[in-house]
Amino acid sequence: MKICLINPTNVNRDWGYSFPPLGIAYIAAKVLALGFEVFVFDRDLLLWKNNMDFKRVDELTEKMLREERPDFVGIGATTPLIFDTYKVARMVKKIVPLARVIAGGVHPTILSHQVMADCKEIDCVVVGEGEETFVNILLGNKAENILGILYRKGEDVVANPLPPPIKEMDSILFPARELLDMRSYTQKSKHLIRGVSLKGTSIFTTRGCPFLCSFCCAPLVFGRSVRYHSAGYVIAELEHLIERYKVEGIYFADDMFASNLARAHAICDEIIKRGINRKIVFAVQMKANAVDEDILLKLKKAGCIQVEYGFESGSQKMLDLMNKRVKIADNYKAAGLTRKVGLRILANLIVGMPGETKEDFAQTMRFLKKIKPDVAGLYKLVLLPGTKLYNDFEKQFSEAKNWDCSLVDDLNINLTDIPKSEFIALFKKAKAGISISNARAYILYNFKRNAFATIGEVLFLVINKVRSYIRKVKQCR
Incomplete structure (x- = not known):
């Protein structure tokens, strides 16, 4: 039995490929442990390697299906990837009609029907969570007896x-990163720990999330009860x-690294004790009123x-509407403490x-x-x-939802009390x-670390940004 796990293309991403598809890698680890033959086909990475040539990636996908003829194809999808998931499913059934196509991930979980x-x-x-469920399908258990499908x-x-x-979170196997192109996924990038150029990867x-x-x-997807690896x-x-x-470098991709302070201290203590802090640097996400x-x-x-914070807004009214359960004063305090101890601050903000109102927008700025x-x-x-x-x-938006483009980038969806043209201009x-401030800070910070490499990276990023803009214009016409 041959199992193929596919990572669909993300047409909106201009981040490069800093974050490996760990979702399907967790599934792959479980499948491998049971002795099945499994491989990962990464359309998203192939798209990047082939200069965003979608036709070429489709040709490579069809070639793989003809040669490998998998018995099961699993596709992991978030919302911006769902149309590519559909495209891949149709390819599979056209070339390998008897293969079973299984979709999982955020979007299929939420809009399964x-x-x-x-x-x-x-x-x-x-x-x-797909590890146990996917394996139960492979083992041939009767569909009516498989929970979660x-x-x-x-x-x-x-x-x-x-x-x-x-x-038992520790019963979960490490993701099967050996099935991914980790040489590509660990290349130097400024997007893993944003604003810092380094070779690294992410972990959960x-x-x-409570x-x-x-x-x-x-x-x-994972529920409100937080479960922890030891x-x-x-x-x-x-x-x-x-x-x-x-x-x-390591990016802890957890929504809130220190939701359990005792555990966070224990992890840090072990990192120090084992000298890991002399080998890597890392970044975490934190909630302002929990630090x-x-x-x-x-x-x-x-x-x-x-430290990455979802400050989201400078308007208390907007924070309440977001149900952030945090006060503006908490955000200021967290930023001040983080600056005081000498850690870099990444501030994420949401408008729209x-x-x-224009005053809410101004308060955020x-x-x-x-x-x-x-x-x-x-x-x-x-x-x-x-x-x-x-x-x-x-x-309030179209019945024909364009998940690939409109949902992510379309400024025409305006829910604010600001006239659309004014909001677009403000945004x-x-x-x-x-962007200018980030670029200036990036150059200054990384130039001190490695001047020659930083100059090369800046040139690459400029070229990539232009390429990304052209691609988005073509995709969203």
């Missing part, structure tokens, strides 16, 4: 109950990455160089919220100016399926200012 209706070539959808029964679609979440040490931010779909597990994975891939000076100092001692982060990200609100804001405002001006 719609996915099955939209693409008849998909035989089954895996909802939520939607499957076809004649012309009908049957939805089975969900399985309980994986409680938790699953679940919060219900109105714009975020994270709790819909400090020992985390250290073992770090040492594995250092030994095998010679990384110099204190002690954990920030410990993080710095352990090798952390940057329903009812947002004033907040950004006051905290002076080392790097900032300004994003227009994206209405992700399953979130409260999506459910509240779904009817573009602010975005341009932040």
